[in-house]
Amino acid sequence: MAVTKEILALAVEMGDALLRNGAEVYRVEDTVMHILDAYEIENYDVYVLSNGIFASANEDRDDACSMVRHVPLGRTHLGRIAALNELSREICAHDCSLQDAWVHLDDCRTIPYNHNLIQCLFCGIGSAGFGYLYGGNVSDTLCAFLIGMLLQILLLFLARRKASKFITNIFGSAGVTLLALFFYSLWKTLQYDKIIIGSIMPLVPGIALTTSIRDFFNGDYLSGAIHMIDAVLTAFCIAVGVGAVITIYRSTLDIGGVFL
């Protein structure tokens, strides 16, 4: 019987899609198990890590099958998570045949990201907002807005080149610092620390921290540790990027103010 295999494939693919778009481990495990339950598979085992899924069904029967997926840590897409959650609700309510589920799943997986220009604009607004909240005045906020937009352009560019996370964060924060110091050297009244704080906010590992805590809370210590290490390393990379540029800036000032 190929049916077991098909059901398991659907469940695991859904888990894969959830995990890839940044859902926490507990949700993924729960979803996979609920789907298997909904299609009346009784004997199953699911084990989910923050970067992998292992599942088996009907191990003691003829149609036994098992699946393994490797899921690299990816970009968060909350819209897809919400859509997949809705789909799994439908499946659990038995509103959805297996064929329909596959079609819906493909729809959910291909919900696009927002347009690049929109991303840039809102990255700028977000940076500006945080720059203001952390004590910047109006001119700092405007600078943060500009730098935030440029940062998102840089991030999109690096993402297209498939740069590693470390490189992305170091270059991102270094670029932000460089631009902030550049504006500062043009207008000495700017508070460059507020500008930098505002504009590094898009890089700060808020998601990794939150997901890690939730994994720990649900007892998924290994996944929690993976996300926590991710958060700490990201923070470290940001510190390195900011620090490196400020060091260079200071030393050029000492030599004779090339910047000025």
Next chain:
Amino acid sequence: MIQQLLICMAATVSFAILFTAPRKELIFCGLTGAVGWFVYLSCLNGGAGKPVANLAASFALTVLSRIIASLRKNPVTVYLIAGIFPLVPGAGIYYMSYYFIMNKMDLCSASGMETIKVAGAIVLGIIFGFSLPQTWFNALSRPIRR
């Protein structure tokens, strides 16, 4: 204060857009962010330290996200992730590396410790928020399902 909250809302909504939250939920993402910031500011005004303020804010934020999640029947993650951003110690990371470069080790360790304390407080706040039993929140989503 109101100005701060509005700007916080705008900033949170923009981050929610960056993470491609569903369009209908954006306003709620902004709401969680604003409420978190409101609690944070009120605690600071009331004389509480930064870690305590962060703890209270992330607790309020988590509970609110769970309430909205039950009402709107969406994953908690959607509201929580955007809302937590105003609290995440980005400034702490910056000041730590800045003082480190400036060779002001006392200030560096002070801001480093504060960053760790704040992160720990956020962790505790979220954990407290999630330890409330799910049944309380399920009661919220039931009338709508009918």
